[in-house]
Amino acid sequence: RLPEKSVARFSCVSKLWSSITSDPSFPRPRLLLCFQKYDDSDLYVSSIPQHTQNSNRSYSSSLSFDHHHMMKLPSCYNRFSSKESVHGLICFQESENPIVWNPSTRQFIALPILPIPCKDWKKTTLLLGYDPIEGLYVCRVFTLGSAQKSWRNVKTNITHRPTSDTYERYIEGVIYYLASGVVMSFDVRSEKFDMIKLPSGYFSGLLITYKGRLAFLSRMSYRTKNRRLWILEDAQKHIWSGQDFLSPFADLDYLSFKLTGFTHVGEFIFVPTRRSQSSYILLCDPVKNSWRKFEFKGLADQVSLHNEHRPYALHVFPNHIDSQVSL
Numbered sequence: 001r002l003p004e005k006s007v008a009r010f011s012c013v014s015k016l017w018s019s020i021t022s023d024p025s026f027p028r029p030r031l032l033l034c035f036q037k038y039d040d041s042d043l044y045v046s047s048i049p050q051h052t053q054n055s056n057r058s059y060s061s062s063l064s065f066d067h068h069h070m071m072k073l074p075s076c077y078n079r080f081s082s083k084e085s086v087h088g089l090i091c092f093q094e095s096e097n098p099i100v101w102n103p104s105t106r107q108f109i110a111l112p113i114l115p116i117p118c119k120d121w122k123k124t125t126l127l128l129g130y131d132p133i134e135g136l137y138v139c140r141v142f143t144l145g146s147a148q149k150s151w152r153n154v155k156t157n158i159t160h161r162p163t164s165d166t167y168e169r170y171i172e173g174v175i176y177y178l179a180s181g182v183v184m185s186f187d188v189r190s191e192k193f194d195m196i197k198l199p200s201g202y203f204s205g206l207l208i209t210y211k212g213r214l215a216f217l218s219r220m221s222y223r224t225k226n227r228r229l230w231i232l233e234d235a236q237k238h239i240w241s242g243q244d245f246l247s248p249f250a251d252l253d254y255l256s257f258k259l260t261g262f263t264h265v266g267e268f269i270f271v272p273t274r275r276s277q278s279s280y281i282l283l284c285d286p287v288k289n290s291w292r293k294f295e296f297k298g299l300a301d302q303v304s305l306h307n308e309h310r311p312y313a314l315h316v317f318p319n320h321i322d323s324q325v326s327l
Contacts, residue, residue: 029264031281032085032103032320033296036313041073045103047320048281048294050263074099074108083128084261086170088323089137091128098126100137102327103320109327112151125162129175129188137325138188156193160184169209176214178207183214185235199230199240206259209319211266216240217259245286257282261318267292271316281316 028051035044046068083092090101098111129138160179168177175186176196183196198216205218205228216230233239256278257270263283270282283292 029319029321031263031269032317033281034103034315034317036073036315042070043073044068044070046296050265050267050283050319069106071106074110083126084168084170085317085320086128086137087130087132088321088325089128089130090317091126093126100128100327102323102325104322104324105326107327125168125177127168127175127177127186129170129186130173131188132173133189154186154191154193158184158193158195160195169207169214171209171212171214176207183207194235196232196235197238199242205230206261208262210262212264260316264319269316269318271314 028049030047031050032045032047036042083090088102088104090103091098092101093099097113100109100111101107130136131138160182162184163178163180168175170176173188175188177184177186182198185194185196186192187194205216208215208217210217210229210231214232214235218228218230227245229243229245230240231243233241256273258273260269260271262268266285266287268282268284268286270284272278272280280293280295283294285291
């Protein structure tokens, strides 16, 4: 794997090299890790590979954080609210205006103030998408890199209210987010909204991306640790398929680990909770019944992760790719 700076230098060699390094298929997805001390603007950033040659067996390995870097969040953004990585960029906010961040170039850009009457960000759901045809990033609806430096309203006849704890998912030019009783989709290029009915028998769950498709991961009931995966088969016909996973999760301590998402090949990603003293991440493949454990002891010592009260937050962004887009 080449460092981001090397990729940037190679893109200046010729137009051919530039086209290769900027092609969406060039970078391989990685798991981006961000460690942040509470009430501190310092952010330790690193990543680990999601692909492996040993995917058919379980194993453990220690991570090398030789290439990690430390950076400071912009002022007034000491609290880092996790969002998903969209084609290499991450959008987050707290009480101030949202910020778009490129971890590869270490750049931040603050988005403009919302127009009246929606100027309060506390009452606004923030969504980030990408137009793969034009190569543009769109954020509710503000186009990064365009000449127009202002917000636009996109209207829809579908009355809905996004849930307060919604997790949006971007998949191949479409943003999905959970609303009351339905899933809403927004095509970034056509700027069209659509509604998708929830699957019959749906029991509250996590909106995720599973092998390039929209899916829900939910418990089968509050009394069991077994999981049911609902995969969207046809958005127009509201067709979902269900798949139950009984292992390898039965013995997992859910007070010490939490599920944060999936890798691009369908592995469950479990990260330690704040109360946990574990310094590793688990990647579990329910189909092959195998797992991978990645320890991050080196960085843990540097940011005092072994403190009794665990004074840090670990933010994980699956399927992150390096982007050389300048903000």
